[in-house]
Amino acid sequence: MELEVLCSRTHDVKNVIGNLSTEVKNRVLHDAAKSILAHQDEIIAANAVDLENGRNNQMPQGLLDRLMLNPSRIAAIADGLDQVAGLNDPLGEILSETTRPNGLILKKVRVSIGVVGMIYEARPNVSADAFGLCFKTGNCVILKGGKDAIHSNIAIVNAIKEALKINQIPEDAVNLITQTDRETTTQFMKMNQFVDVLIPRGGAGLISAVVNNSSIPVIETGTGNCHVYVDESADFEKTLNIIENAKTQRIGVCNAIESLVIHESVANEILPQIYNRLEPYHVQFRCDEKSLSILSGKENVIAATEEDFGKEYLDYILSVKIVDSIDEAIAHINHYNTGHSETIMTEDSEHADKFMKEIDAACVYHNASTRFSDGNEFGFGAEIGISTQKLHARGPMGLEALTSYKYLIFGDGQVRP
Amino acid sequence: MELEVLCSRTHDVKNVIGNLSTEVKNRVLHDAAKSILAHQDEIIAANAVDLENGRNNQMPQGLLDRLMLNPSRIAAIADGLDQVAGLNDPLGEILSETTRPNGLILKKVRVSIGVVGMIYEARPNVSADAFGLCFKTGNCVILKGGKDAIHSNIAIVNAIKEALKINQIPEDAVNLITQTDRETTTQFMKMNQFVDVLIPRGGAGLISAVVNNSSIPVIETGTGNCHVYVDESADFEKTLNIIENAKTQRIGVCNAIESLVIHESVANEILPQIYNRLEPYHVQFRCDEKSLSILSGKENVIAATEEDFGKEYLDYILSVKIVDSIDEAIAHINHYNTGHSETIMTEDSEHADKFMKEIDAACVYHNASTRFSDGNEFGFGAEIGISTQKLHARGPMGLEALTSYKYLIFGDGQVRP
Incomplete structure (x- = not known):
């Protein structure tokens, strides 16, 4: 289907999807789970084509693993849809209600966003997950997955559409962009007329491409x-x-953490202990001058460059910085962090308060692991991703992040004086 | 100052501004109001240069009027800052608090956004208004006003900076981009590293230029x-x-409304009455076939084109469409509206409910004028603008629209299993 036609058709049904009852939405989600299980053989066959192409294109082993579907992974995908059906429906919640002096009653009510665009890489499970979360929140979704997973995605979306069809729900509630060229993706990011929000999921390259090219929020x-x-x-x-x-x-x-910041008064004592604790994992320490001298002569310890402090390694590597005050620690972290998650280890509650107030990040911890930054750990029941921006949603995003609101104003003939 | 230096310097003080006490912020706002009054002569002299340039450049009378400052308008600007000082400070509000099964205490707290960029046209009052709203919400602001108001804006910002200085608050809390070329504006829209959100205020052209070119939210x-x-x-x-x-x-x-949609069962009776009521204002009616026949022969009545139904006239013009059902009315409005404000006139509460549920707009009214879509009318005390998008803020935006939140997580050594 031509891109604009696909977006326009999706947009045309958003009103229907946004006003479905919770009961109908949950039934469709369970049926979608069943349909995915019923079509397991076709999905695995389609996935085999993607895997074969991936191997022929020298796809790295880690990516092949993310791409691979087998019966237990398909069961997990179906299970995910069943779980979303079990979550509370956030739509219709009255967020505030006031009566104005002129008698107007003003209600702020939670509603769906409309059409969500998802741009992601070669993880076919995202196709079903994104549909589940968007559908539960009354949104239509347009999927643009990686070209390496195209056959798997087509098979999954077909199975979901079948569940929509048997429930007499417009199948355009979910659409997959099957063109896999870059130009189509760039065009998609300009479809403001039909798409209300874009959510990129993937590596830093994908995300910055979307941020820089999209005119859609x-x-x-x-x-x-x-x-x-x-x-x-x-x-x-x-x-x-x-x-x-x-x-x-x-x-x-x-x-996961990428960097340690240590007060100089405890560095001599604790840094070697930290080193010892992480030695079994062969963690490499990239040290500033002071920490380098504390760990000098040890294996896997090298000098850090300025660049190191800004890096997300996603590897067994840690940068280390020694500071002479909590102020220097806060300034260092606010300069280099990405606004995600930061922890202070302290038994001084004033220092904890100061750190939590002054650190600019989505999640600021006192004496707890940053690994808790997660929708399920936060009790949201689901997670669409972790936002590192400050508009709309920040930190782990549950179903509410996929909603908007509108004002309903009840009058009896009022005009503005 | 070079653009990147200016943005970076503003970014560097956001932490200080975001953590000022309400008392200090209010004192600065009152002092800024006083300073603007004290510098009235310089501001008016600077404005005279802008007006002179405007006249030489054949600026239309309406725009010259918006650009013009006189003692009463300067008093209104100062009064606006005093009023913002009187509003509740939204920062620090605890939006939710939960204790997780592992004992972690999770607090969601309202915080400032950081650095707000404002792009606007030749209305120098926006410089002070935007500073006031941003400062009250703990945000720094970078102003990019129209080149036609550059001298006025410099004078106003200098007066505000003086108030910051006497209170020993970093003057970079507000900065004005003094380069007036387009290239600088485009560069500004790409300063993601330093600017958290851009708010365009002005005509449709300005807004679409920002939406299409900005990589900042x-x-x-x-x-x-x-x-x-x-x-x-x-x-x-x-x-x-x-x-x-x-x-x-x-x-x-x-x-203001631009279009009437009328059920055919009442059109014959009410449309001529509407016409009569609006006759003193010389409103032009642009009619579909059915309404044209009802009003045939009358002055100021012409046939509508398809284009008319999508237009924001901002003039004494109304398009008219006759429908045969509420469903057709809803479909028509959802197709042509801009997501702003829509009203149903009905004594049938089921129809009212249906309309309010199915119309996709920021504000949906039952038996009240769309003119109430306004931050002050909604009781917000101030208004930064009316959002027609669905992310972050929708409809009239008060101080809360200039805030974000962060999660504070209090632990006692918890690690993720």
Whole structure:
């Protein structure tokens, strides 16, 4: 289908989708889960074509693994749709209600956004996840997945459309852009007339391409250059546990830490302990001058460059900076961070308050691991991504991030004086 | 100052401005008001240069009027700053607080956005208004006003900076871009590194230029193609009053109506009455086939083109469409509207509910004038603009629209299992 036709058709049904009852939406979500399971063989066959093409194109092993679907992964996708059906429907919530002096009653009510565009890479599960979250919140979704997953995505979207059809819901509630050229993607980012928001999911390159080229509002999700700051009064046991957890539990995620900032009064004592705790993981330490001298002679310790402090390694690497005050720590973190998640380790509640107030990030922690920055850990039941921008949604985004509001004003003939 | 230096310097003080106490902010706002009054002569002299240039450049009379400052307008600008000082400070509000099963306490707290960029035309009052609203919400502001008002803007910003200086607040809390070429404006829209949000204020051309060229998130304010739908059971007296108010009270504003949609069962009776009510204002009626036949032979009645239904006239002109059902009315309005404000005139509460649910607009009214779509009328105390997009803020925007939130997470050594 031509891109503009596809966007326009999706836009045309947004009113229907935005006003479905919770009951109907949940039934469709369960049916979509069933349909995906029923079409498992076709989906796996389509995925095999993508995998074969990927291997022929020398796709790295890590990406091939993300692309691969098998019965247990398909069961997980279906299970995800069933779980979204079980979440509360946020639409219709009255966010505020006031009566004005002239008698007008003003209600602010939560509504769907309309048409959501998703741009993502070769992870076919995102196709079903995005549909589930958007449909539950009364939104239509236009999917633009990576070209390496195109056959898998077509098979998944066909299975979902079948569930819409048997429920007599417009199938245009979900559409997949099947053209895989860059030009179509760029055109898609200019479809303001039909698309209300774009959400890119993927690596830094994809996200910055969307931010720079889109004229549609974008929710930027993203990169995390997260820090742990070890203050003068830090409890060492908690600190060692949290640094180990935040650095090594999963290295490839945005809420893992990439940098340590340590007060000089405790650096001599705790830094070697941190080093020892992370030694089994072969973590490389990239150190400023002072920390380099503390760890001098040890394996896997090198001097940091200025660039290191701004890097999201997503690897067994940590940069280390020694500071002489909490103010210097805050200034350093605010200069280099990406606005994601930052932790202070301290037993001094005034320092904790200061840090939490002055650090500019979506999530600021006191004595806890940055790995908790996650929609499920925050109790949202689902996550569309973690926003590192400040408009609309910040931090882990649950269903509410996919909603807007409108004002309903009830009068009895009032005119403005 | 070079653009990047100016943006970077503003960015550098956002943390200070975002953490000022309410008391300090209010004192600065009052002092800024005093300083503007104290520098009235310089501001008027600078404005005289702009006016002289405007006249030499054949600036239309309406724009010259918007550009012109005199003692009473300067008093109004100062009064605006005093009023903003009197509003509640939204920062620090706890938006939610939960305790997770692992003992983590999660607080969602309202914070400033950081650096706001304003791009506007030759209305020098916007310089002070924007500073006041941004400063009250803990934001720094970078102003890019129209080149026709550059001398006035410099004088106003200098007066504000003086008030910052005497209170020992960083003067970079407000900066004016003094380069007036287009290239600088385009560069400004790409300063993502330093600017968190751009708010364009002005005509449709300015707004679409910002939406299309900015890589910084934009809050789109704007155009209003607003409708009144007269349903079968409309009360005629209320309907006539509201149409007169919404069309004629102020024609140049975005919440004035541009189009009538009338149910065919009442069109023969009410349309001539509407025509008579608006005759003193010489309103031109641009009619579809059916309404044209009802008003045939009357002065100022012409056939509408397809284009008319999508137009924001900002003039004594109304398009008219007759429909055979409320569904057709809703479909027509949702097709042509700009998502601003729409009214249904009906005594049928089921029809009112349906209209309010299905119309996709920021403000949907039952039996009231669209002219109420305004921050002050909604009780917000101030207005930065009326958003016609669905992300972040929709409809009239008060101080809250200039805020974001962050999560503060209080732990006691928790790590993610």
